[in-house]
Amino acid sequence: xxxxxxxxxxxxxxxxxxxxxxxxxxxxxxxxxxxxxxxxxxxxxxxxxxxxxxxxxxxxxxxxxxxxxxxxxxxxxxxxxxxxxxxxxxxxxxxxxxxxxxxxxxxxxxxxxxxxxxxxxxxxxxxxxxxxxxxxxxxxxxxxxxxxxxxxxxxxxxxxxxxxxxxxxxxxxxxxxxxxxxxxxxxxxxxxxxxxxxxxxxxxxxxxxxxxxxxxxxxxxxxxxxxxxxxxxxxxxxxxxxxxxxxxxxxxxxxxxxxxxxxxxxxxxxxxxxxxxxxxxxxxxxxxxxxxxxxxxxxxxxxxxxxxxxxxxxxxxxxxxxxxxxxxxxxxxxxxxxxxxxxxxxxxxxxxxxxxxxxxxxxxxxxxxxxxxxxxxxxxxxxxxxxxxxxxxxxxxxxxxxxxxxxxxxxxxxxxxxxxxxxxxxxxxxxxxxxxxxxxxxxxxxxxxxxxxxxxxxxxxxxxxxxxxxxxxxxxxxxxxxxxxxxxxxxxxxxxxxxxxxxxxxxxxxxxxxxxxxxxxxxxxxxxxxxxxxxxxxxxxxxxxxxx
Numbered sequence: 287x288x289x290x291x292x293x294x295x296x297x298x299x300x301x302x303x304x305x306x307x308x309x310x311x312x313x314x315x316x317x318x319x320x321x322x323x324x325x326x327x328x329x330x331x332x333x334x335x336x337x338x339x340x341x342x343x344x345x346x347x348x349x350x351x352x353x354x355x356x357x358x359x360x361x362x363x364x365x366x367x368x369x370x371x372x373x374x375x376x377x378x379x380x381x382x383x384x385x386x387x388x389x390x391x392x393x394x395x396x397x398x399x400x401x402x403x404x405x406x407x408x409x410x411x412x413x414x415x416x417x418x419x420x421x422x423x424x425x426x427x428x429x430x431x432x433x434x435x436x437x438x439x440x441x442x443x444x445x446x447x448x449x450x451x452x453x454x455x456x457x458x459x460x461x462x463x464x465x466x467x468x469x470x471x472x473x474x475x476x477x478x479x480x481x482x483x484x485x486x487x488x489x490x491x492x493x494x495x496x497x498x499x500x501x502x503x504x505x506x507x508x509x510x511x512x513x514x515x516x517x518x519x520x521x522x523x524x525x526x527x528x529x530x531x532x533x534x535x536x537x538x539x540x541x542x543x544x545x546x547x548x549x550x551x552x553x554x555x556x557x558x559x560x561x562x563x564x565x566x567x568x569x570x571x572x573x574x575x576x577x578x579x580x581x582x583x584x585x586x587x588x589x590x591x592x593x594x595x596x597x598x599x600x601x602x603x604x605x606x607x608x609x610x611x612x613x614x615x616x617x618x619x620x621x622x623x624x625x626x627x628x629x630x631x632x633x634x635x636x637x638x639x640x641x642x643x644x645x646x647x648x649x650x651x652x653x654x655x656x657x658x659x660x661x662x663x664x665x666x667x668x669x670x671x672x673x674x675x676x677x678x679x680x681x682x683x684x685x686x687x688x689x690x691x692x693x694x695x696x697x698x699x700x701x702x703x704x705x706x707x708x709x710x711x712x713x714x715x716x717x718x719x720x721x722x723x724x725x726x727x728x729x730x731x732x733x734x735x736x737x738x739x740x741x742x743x744x745x746x747x748x749x750x751x752x753x754x755x756x757x758x759x760x761x762x763x764x765x766x767x768x769x770x771x772x773x774x775x776x777x778x779x780x781x782x783x784x785x786x787x788x789x790x791x792x793x794x795x796x797x798x799x800x801x802x803x804x805x806x807x808x809x810x811x812x813x814x815x816x817x818x819x820x821x822x823x824x825x826x827x828x829x830x831x832x833x834x
């Protein structure tokens with residue numbers, strides 16, 4: 287691998303993109319097309335880190351046939367508990383339909399159908415990201431690899447004017463002064479060891495909350511993927527063609543991967559191991575399916591199992607807000623409500639896109655294309671319209687600047703273990719109740735106080751302290767939202783409120799750091815819960831305007 291490019295100690299750009307996955311790349315490419323200078327800074331190697339890099343990617347790529355699109359939208363609307371916005375869904379599908387063909391011109395080696403035309407809907411994650419990285423560089427974006435951002439920079443008016451971080455390769459601090467910042471830092475898996483997931487730790491959400499951003503859909507953050515027991519291969523598409531059974535061979539009736547929540551509940555009810563076999567693949571498709579995901583095959587080869595003919599034990603691994611829907615509340619331009627700050631991809635809430643179900647697979651992939659496009663365009667126009675030359679001040683808190691007596695540099699390890707104990711076990715997080723959530727929040731609030739008052743890092747390891755603070759913050763927003771939704775809907779299941787309550791057909795927002803708040807966001811059948819607020823020439827806004 288080429289030597290990582292280390293950023294200058296201090297530099298400038300019109301648009302700074304934090305993250306290195308598909309959403310970051312689409313943002314950078316779009317911003318460059320708008321004429322902006324762009325810096326992309328990622329904690330890993332841009333184009334190889336994160337959950338997409340190890341995946342097979344299928345986009346929500348539907349032809350402009352009203353009947354086809356209406357059916358897909360209606361299905362996902364129902365699956366998500368009727369919380370999503372059908373106009374937004376249509377816009378994401380349409381944006382993806384128009385943008386994805388650009389990959390052909392960028393030399394992505396698509397497979398071709400019998401008619402010779404490229405099959406655009408599916409791609410290999412590694413090759414897709416390699417193509418996006420190459421195009422971002424070709425467009426003129428500067429890529430800062432192995433350069434995690436630690437905090438945002440703000441001016442006297444509260445506008446975001448850049449970010450600061452540290453180079454993992456040199457240990458030197460860096461800062462980028464920018465006209466606008468786009469967070470594309472991914473979701474949060476609470477370091478569950480899901481494949482590619484340990485680098486997505488909620489950093490972007492914490493940085494945004496520190497400057498006043500809100501979150502939405504955080505009660506839908508408890509998505510568990512399926513893995514072969516003893517492995518971390520959580521690429522779940524094949525399980526849609528699986529049969530499930532208990533240890534004694536008795537079938538798990540009626541559940542064909544409709545919901546991992548249902549499977550988790552089945553396992554917990556019977557107090558034992560579940561098994562799977564991918565035995566519902568049509569015979570004529572089996573050769574193609576076997577070749578579809580190389581790393582899937584490698585995992586089973588190591589286990590000595592043929593998953594298409596042999597039953598194997600499965601386990602559950604938390605994928606959190608990556609396959610869940612919680613994240614930063616954004617408007618149609620992917621603006622967070624904080625002047626100069628935008629969000630794209632999994633760091634942004636997707637409850638308006640898929641409601642309380644998972645966007646895993648095609649909707650989430652399409653969201654990276656659409657949100658990256660919208661954020662890149664809006665951030666560029668904001669940067670061009672807002673000339674901000676005043677002093678920039680660091681906005682970071684927990685993990686960087688203890689409010690009390692600083693602890694030892696490795697205290698993050700103990701805090702990480704404790705927050706994971708609350709969030710990772712399927713019996714604690716997939717199955718929720720009021721008493722359990724209140725007990726967890728008591729622990730998490732204490733962990734936050736410890737992080738705020740004493741957590742610190744030294745040198746290039748400071749990122750671990752900052753990541754741990756973000757994991758705690760994300761856990762508190764998730765559990766507080768789950769406590770506030772006193773019903774079961776989508777992936778959010780309460781044992782003390784097992785029914786869906788028609789009166790709670792609304793979205794929930796949350797925010798705050800020391801004191802976590804939640805608020806109801808009413809919706810209508812087709813309401814667009816944003817105003818397009820980041821238009822050129824708009825004065826610095828201070829809060830989101832939301833239509834009910």
